[in-house]
Amino acid sequence: MTDYFWLIPLIPALSTLILVLFGQKLPKKYVSFQACFAVFASFAISVISFIGLLQTSHEHLPIIKNLFSWIYAGNFQADLALQLDPLSSIMTLVVTGVGFLIHVYSVGYMADDEGYTRYFTYLNLFTFAMLILVMGSNLVVMFVGWEGVGLCSYLLIGFWFDKHSAANAGKKAFIVNRIGDAAFLLGIFFIFINIGSGEFSIINQAIGSGAITQSLATLIAILLFVGATGKSAQIPLYIWLPDAMEGPTPVSALIHAATMVTAGVYMVARMNVLFTFSGSANSVVAIIGAVTAVFAATMALTQNDIKRVLAYSTISQIGYMFIGCGVGAYAAGMFHLYTHAFFKSLLFLAAGSVMHALSGELNMQKMGGLRKYLPLTYPTFLIGAIAIAGIPFLSGFFSKDAILTSAYANGQYLVWALGIFGAVLTAFYMFRLIFLTFFGNERLEPAAKSHLHESPPAMTIPLVLLAFFSIVAGYVGLPVVVGKNLDFFGRFLEPVIHKAHEVHLSLGTEWMLILISVAVAVTGIFIAWVFYIKNPKIPPNLVARFPGLYKILYNKYYVDEIYNTLFVNSTIKGSEIVYDHFDLKVIDGAVNGSAKATNFFGKILSYFQTGFIKDYALIFLLGAILLLGYLLF
Amino acid sequence: MIPLSYFLILSIILFVLGAIAFFVKRDLITQFMAIEIMFSAANLAILAFAKAATSLDGQIIVFFVITVAAAEAAVGLAIILLIFRQKKTIKSEDIKLMKG
Amino acid sequence: MAHFLFFLLAIICIASVLGMIISKDQAYNALFLIVAFVCMGGLFALLEAPFIAAVQIIIYAGAIMILFIFVIMMINLRKGVGPEKKRWTVYFAVVIAFVLIAELVLTVKGTLEPISSAAVEKLGNPTDLGRLLFTKYLYPFEITSILIIAALVGAIVLVKKRDKE
Secondary structure (H helix, E strand, O other), X not given: OOOOOOHHHHHHHHHHHHHHHHHHHOOHHHHHHHHHHHHHHHHHHHHHHHHHHHOOOHHHOOEEEEEEEEEEEOOEEEEEEEEEOHHHHHHHHHHHHHHHHHHHHHHHXXXXXXXXXXXXXXXXXXXXXXXXXXXXXXXXXXXXXXXXXXXXXXXXXXXXXXXXXXXHHHHHHHHHHHHHHHHHHHHHHHHHHHHOOOEHHHHXXXXXXXXXXXXXXXXXXXXXXXXXXXXXXOOOOOOHHHHHHXXXXXXXXHHHHHOHHHHHHHHHHHOHHHHHHHOHHHHHHHHHHHHHHHHHHHXXXXXXXXXXXXXXXXXXXXXXXXXXXXXXXXXXXHHHHHHHHHXXXXXXXXXXXXXXXXXXXXXXXXXXXXXXXXXXXXXXXXHHHHHHHOOOOOHHHHHHHHHHHHHHHOOOHHHHHHHHHHHHHHHHHHHHHHHHHHOOOOOOOHHHHHOOOOOOHHHHHHHHHHHHHHHHHHHXXXXXXXXXXXXXXXXXXXXXXXXXXXXXXXXXXXXXXXXXXXXXXHHHHHHHHHHHHHOOOHHHHHHXXXXXXXXXXHOHHHHHHHHHHHHHHHHHHHHHHHHHHHHHHHHHHHHHHHHHHHHHHHHHHHOOOOOOHHHHHHHHHHHHHHHHHHXXX | OOOHHHHHHHHHHHHHHHHHHHHHOOEHHHHHHHHHHHHHHXXXXXXXXXXXXXXXXXXXXXXXXXXHHHHHHHXXXXXXXXXXXXXXXXXXXXXXXXXX | OHHHHHHHHHHHHHHHHHHHHHOOOHHHHHHHHHHHHHHHHHHHHHOOOHHHHHHHHHHHHHHHHHHHHHHHHHHOOOOOOOOOOOHHHHHHXXXXXXXXXXXXXXXXXXXXXXXXXXXXXXXXOHHHHHHHHHOOOHHHHHXXXXXXXXXXXXXXXXXXXXXXX
């Protein structure tokens, strides 16, 4: 049943090709049908392959399909090969499953957009790139997908390219990603130099047999992780993600919540043998993840733009995934990736639905009381918020709890504490969003109010489905307290996750940790309720009391400004100096000099070009005589 | 039997005479004729070698050379005619369009 | 007999080329050349290449030279073009000519022994030649026809009077 898994990325690729070539001539209805169908077909094959994978014994993993030999140069060899193993199978399910729902949602959301066909072309191309990323069986193919999603993200963020801010956001995302990619590429080069292959299986074997030293492994792992911070929007390269909200909302849901930003987490999980072997790289991952989780959550507290709150929340949640990977609980990190894909795309799509209803309004201060106007968006949004806040029995609770428990179990108490603190903030800002949007007084603009309507079924049906999955998706990875061996998710991933030593906590401790995380979630929600429903005067009072702190948070710690002064401006200044002294004199001098030299020798040679045929013939004959003479003597 | 060397030496003499004619003459048409003589001289050498090697391939080569020479003569003469129309001269020293 | 024919043809051939060098009149030059080509055709026949000899006379002495004469007629210079004024070019050409002769003779010196008379009698049988042309050399032959068409069209287009002029 796994025979045809290599078709998973090829179907969206084919669809993209058709749309690129003939898209402008095809009717809109067909375009949306084909785009959605391609992703659905991929999803169907992913499901079939997944079932096939469940029946395959561990010895036969991973299943590799070599499409063709791509690069052969000396000792270097890279095949265009796809692989199917539990890790890539889960990723394909997430990418195609959530991707399909978002495609369907887009049919409704983008219905009136001029770039309809272009949009679906990009969306299919993105699906293809992401599938290549997760299915590549070596680093080179993975890097192709890695760059591919970067490109698609640029195209889709800057989708409304006539809008200045959107074009700039696209560029920002591309450039910031490029910084991470450079480090990632360096890491790949190091692996090639020291191990001689990019195949994941060979790399894992080589590390197991001690082909590289621990310090080298740390260097490589850190380089790869820098790449991951770029793609997955972690400190210090997270700054592109909030701006990426300039793109259409389904894009934010697909790329900047459910799939692309998880590429970094996937990559760390894929290279888990390396990270575990290094040890110290793992600590770096955990600390960066924990700091990002809290840092991004604090920035989400004061934002009024509904999508920006969600963007910071994404950064924060990915921080949690990295905590999971960093403490060695890769399965828990992947589990959170998988549940997060559902509830975060749900939140984004619901936010898009709110925007759609309000004719593009993004400012939460101008919403309020929407719950009776949006009978489907409101409950689904609420489910997403509850899931992300970590209330028991919804998916986010199980995955976040798994991560925090692992952190505690591994003795990373600081990371655990940061995670708990982040959880309070998460619950708070999510319910601040809910309360500001759906409860309280109506603060709508009159123009927006007159158009207020629930979204079409193409948009609400995906919402309902995602809400359903946000509830149930967590039940495949139940914690130990419920019963032994109920963590199907973790056991499924076992063949690809290198297990270090496992620390078992007593049941009592487990219960205590769960109670703590439930308690903080409820606390966060309660504070939000007090602030925004019970006594709405508190927030302005707090702002008046701590104006400095509020300003710092509202301006996102001035990170953008600091980066601007430190890197952007210094780069510009440096470039100007280089331009004045090096470009103008050395490079231009060299170019002009070579032109002058050519001119000089040309002048000399041109004396031979008299224009008389006889002179040409004479030279020709002389040449023939000399050649003959050379051959003779 | 006539020795091969006779033909080769005749071919050399004709070829060099053609070359001399090219340099001595001043009008494009006669210079062009000189080139044709050099062609024929080369053909003679090829045929002589072909006979020495008892091979028909040499004759085929000569056949193609003659065919191509015919095409070349047609185009060449057309060009000379064109030059004459525009410059009112066919003296080769009057034409130096390609002077560097 | 063969020797006699060879020397006769060779002398006429050389003489007419010399005549061409000396004569100033283009029309005479062309006539000298026709004589030279006809002699060359006879020499080809002596080399057991009757078909090529025929082609030489028909195409060179016939078609190509007719073209030359037509062009000479169309240009119709009253007074011919005198010999080279820059004397050094002539001397230089003669010097180069001798060097060339010396080198070429040296080149063919190795082959100066008389060839064996075991040559096949009917080497240049036109039937064999035709068979070879349409089997082994079919593609070159067909490509040549394209070349000739191209030359034909090219010559016509070049010489055609344009409306603007």
